[in-house]
Amino acid sequence: MAHPLHQNPKNLYQVLRWSLLIVPVALLVGSFNAFFLWLLSEATESRINTPWLIYLLPIAGLLIVYSYRNWGKNSAGGNNLIMDEIHQAGDGVPVRMGPLVLFTTVITHLFGGSAGREGTAVQIGGATTDWLAKIFKLSDVDRRMMLIAGVAAGFSSIFGTPFTGAIFALEVLFIGRIKFNAIIPSLLAAILANVVATAWGHIIHITLLIIRK
DSSP states (O other), X not given: OOOHHHHOHHHHHHHHHHHHHHHHHXXXXXXXXXXXXXXXHHHHHXXXXXXXXXXXXXXXXXXXXXXXXXXXXXXXXXXXXXXXXXXXXXXXOOTTHHHHHHHHHHHHXXXXXXXXXXXXXXXXXXXXXXXXXXXXTOOXXXXXXXXXXXXXXXXXXXXXXXXXXXXXIIIITTTTOOOGGGHXXXXXXXHHHHXXXXXXXXXXXXXXXXXXX
């Protein structure tokens, strides 16, 4: 019995096309999140070694609010903005959302504040993939698929859980129902981004060991 991909060349084309589109997603999101994890580790170590930094937390909070109000554009929408863009294409996700949420999360941790990694992972993935979708001039439908894959890549590369990352993006963003045509892009993005982030983690670890010797 012939394989479905052989029976329908269009299906094979779509698999190959999305495989190529997902490579830059995985490379960028995995690299950004590896950088984020390293910064987070350094910030946490600095806070532990410098306890008085916690007294500057109110100032850090004001700096974060000022940054979002003056440079964030609509980045303050955060995860909700990305979900809205997936369900209904709007003005897009500003590319500045990625670096802004990355550095404000690191600042929060540096001064003893509380901020989870999940939102940062989702926003880095969403901002990066929406930027790529604009460069590739994708349709609204394909752009939504890219955003879902970006969320999967972000979650996966932060927590090292590719299958959980793919399921998270597919299920949470569609509230209990899976968008089946997004399964392959999401899974590919999650697996590859995790590989990239893990590789960078090893490179950073080895480099720091050499420097500190």
